[in-house]
Amino acid sequence: MIMRLNPGMFELVKNRTKTIEARMYDEKRKILKEGDIITFLLRPECIEEAKVRVTKLEIYHSFDFVYDNCNVEKMGHFGVTKGEFSTIMSAFYPGQRGKIIVIYFEILED
Numbered sequence: 001m002i003m004r005l006n007p008g009m010f011e012l013v014k015n016r017t018k019t020i021e022a023r024m025y026d027e028k029r030k031i032l033k034e035g036d037i038i039t040f041l042l043r044p045e046c047i048e049e050a051k052v053r054v055t056k057l058e059i060y061h062s063f064d065f066v067y068d069n070c071n072v073e074k075m076g077h078f079g080v081t082k083g084e085f086s087t088i089m090s091a092f093y094p095g096q097r098g099k100i101i102v103i104y105f106e107i108l109e110d
Contacts, residue, residue: 001028001031001032001036001037001038001039002038002039002041003021003023003038003039003040003041004040004041004042004043004046005040005041005042005043006043007042007043008076009076010040010042010043010048010050012076013040013050013052013107014050014107016107017074017076018074018075018076019074019104019105019106019107020070020071020074020075020102020103020104020105021038021075021102021103021105022063022066022070022075022089022100022101022102022103023100023101023103024093024096024098024099024100024101025059025098025099025100025101026098029101029103032054032057032101032103033054033057034054034055034056034057035053035054036053036054037051037052037053037054037108038051038052038053038054038103038105039051040052050107051107051108052105052106052107052108053105053106053108054103054104054105055104055105055106056103056104057101057102057103057104058070058101058102058104059099059100059101059102060099060100060102061099061100062086062100063085063086063089063090063100064082064086065100066085066089066100066102067082067085067086068082070102072085
């Protein structure tokens with residue numbers, strides 16, 4: 001599976017700081033399972049990549065529940081409140097409502 005990341009988040013994956021990703025639980029993500037390989041591509045050119053292996057998946061009903069149950073620093077969000085986290089994450093999915101999939105992963109060697 002391919003997912004795209006903005007430069008700041010991509011760098012956190014590359015340096016092994018970010019090991020959790022949260023996305024809308026849409027049709028594309030419903031096929032994910034533990035052991036799958038995800039290729040993160042660096043936006044905007046999508047030439048540089050980082051490969052990871054899914055180690056765990058969790059489903060939540062809102063970004064507030066994600067904040068309450070996950071280490072958001074491992075998602076690349078440092079020192080943010082629940083409200084700030086929800087606002088940041090919701091900005092990626094304007095007008096969308098639904099479940100959230102939290103993807104735990106390990107970074108694979110280049």
